[in-house]
Amino acid sequence: MQYKIATLPGDGIGPEIVDQAIKVLKAIGEKYGHSFDFQFALTGAAAIDKVGEPYPDATHEICMAADAVLFGAIGDPKYDNDPKAKVRPEQGLLGMRKKLGLYANIRPVATFPSLIDKSPLKNDRVEGADFVVVRELTGGIYFGQPRGRTEDQKTAFDTCVYSVDEIERILKLAFEYAGKRNKRLTVVDKANVLASSRLWREVSQRMEKDYPEITVDYMFVDNAAMQLIQWPKKFDVMVTENMFGDILSDEASVITGSLGLLPSASVGLHTSVFEPIHGSYPQAAGKNIANPVATILSAAMLLESFNLLDEARKIKDAVNASLDANFVTEDISKEASKSTSEVGDWVADWVK
């Protein structure tokens, strides 16, 4: 089979880590007889610098025509502390999410036994944690209108909006995901304060009846922020709205001590996007030190979306082998300190 993969390296370490995922996908292609056609496109600060926009139309067209999108990272510190900047790299990301209809961000969080000592949590608290955070990605306060300033510039406002359709769509995905796992779903909201959360809870309570095999519990977001640290093992699938998901999925990502290893998938109406959950890590850009594993595992999720399950499994096995062999970048082991491209080569070779 031939697959078209829109490839958006983005900013910071993005290009380096995406290169490694490409290597690994090529190795899979050779071994299993698939051909991957990588179509490169600009995004983020890199795109602003070249064409003045963070998600140019040309990039969007390439994504729309692709079978999947492989994404690096975006963000450049020069834009962060200028609240009045007209164009920001993040707008590219948000524009892409909206235009591709990427309504669900899926982040599996699992501990790697060999890395448990790197977790900030006590080993016995985190060992064996294995759950998935499902975040709604195209609604809520990220996109709601109206937003902006009053004319006198003295007041600013944002709007959090959710429709029943948006809520049903993401909950359906979450219920089904839980069905394929341990059949437990935690719906996180702030129904004791927010009207939008009360609608989430209503819709979810109605949908529960269609999934009698799933055990559902409801948790306020502040409580979820605590439980994730205290008892991460008790979660199976957690689903929540966009802003809460932004916070909780990042919180969840550090408890295993393996931020550099965690992939994500953003499921879309038109195509889906696969990317590491860590950021563009500008301090490391160009140094060939960043950990490429999260991006390589994102490529594995990409293959799963094509239903190439053996191929995806092969990548995961290769990554586990590299960890067992302690063939890792400096974030995992100062002593080992392999470079980004060395790790990419090692994993690609193992696949072959």
Next chain:
Amino acid sequence: MQYKIATLPGDGIGPEIVDQAIKVLKAIGEKYGHSFDFQFALTGAAAIDKVGEPYPDATHEICMAADAVLFGAIGDPKYDNDPKAKVRPEQGLLGMRKKLGLYANIRPVATFPSLIDKSPLKNDRVEGADFVVVRELTGGIYFGQPRGRTEDQKTAFDTCVYSVDEIERILKLAFEYAGKRNKRLTVVDKANVLASSRLWREVSQRMEKDYPEITVDYMFVDNAAMQLIQWPKKFDVMVTENMFGDILSDEASVITGSLGLLPSASVGLHTSVFEPIHGSYPQAAGKNIANPVATILSAAMLLESFNLLDEARKIKDAVNASLDANFVTEDISKEASKSTSEVGDWVADWVK
């Protein structure tokens, strides 16, 4: 001196723990020659059950006439899973915050050396952590209008609003607080997405110039949620808006492993409210097992607000002595397992 203390035990374990704080305040009164006049008033589910409202006018009048408010906890599970309930205990809390103008919630987070093994974090990560979360408490998405449903009930919305005045007021308090501590302030927002956050950042960047001795840094909320777990020791004072503060202050409260020990103060325009940060813990209500220390330490913060610093110090010393003596409730030590009232008696006796 004579002080009027509005006393709102609330729901669940509220009455039991407030009783212990009263004991300790009475002991302080005897020793230092103050008289505390405790004026009891209804709030929360307890108030709904008796008079149909969670923050009755009579309670508000008692608070307005008081020098300070001592608060237990509110919340009752029977209201949590009914998204259509007309009156909810939390509305009482929110009503009280708004009517008393409680614009700043202050939560000191510190590790207790004897409890470090109870922390979910590895000891070396958390040992010595000592910071304060300042949360804006009367603005943002908690109170912004419009909020509710569209007529067809198919869409729900909430509004996050902040004015320059509200932002300046809370930041001023946070800058001054940092000035009395280690002179570092972390302003947490989501300025890469929200218009309201961009206004926060603008106001803060302007105010920085008036506090040249304070080192300020800006952090996105998702990043803050990670840093709190990874490097809690690097924070001194963190300030943020209402919803982010709800999530981050609860997250912060569990990293020390001493949720049952942490007090809070809510600084108001009319009076201030002192309460434990934990909830109403309904499963333990009436069992005389809940930890009263957070409420007792809230009473110490209350004394600080009267500028009774020696008296406050005495309470803290008494609590530390009880911990050193392992005279603690079951949440701290299953073996010790003293009751709520035994701990209250011990601390009050030590004070005398």
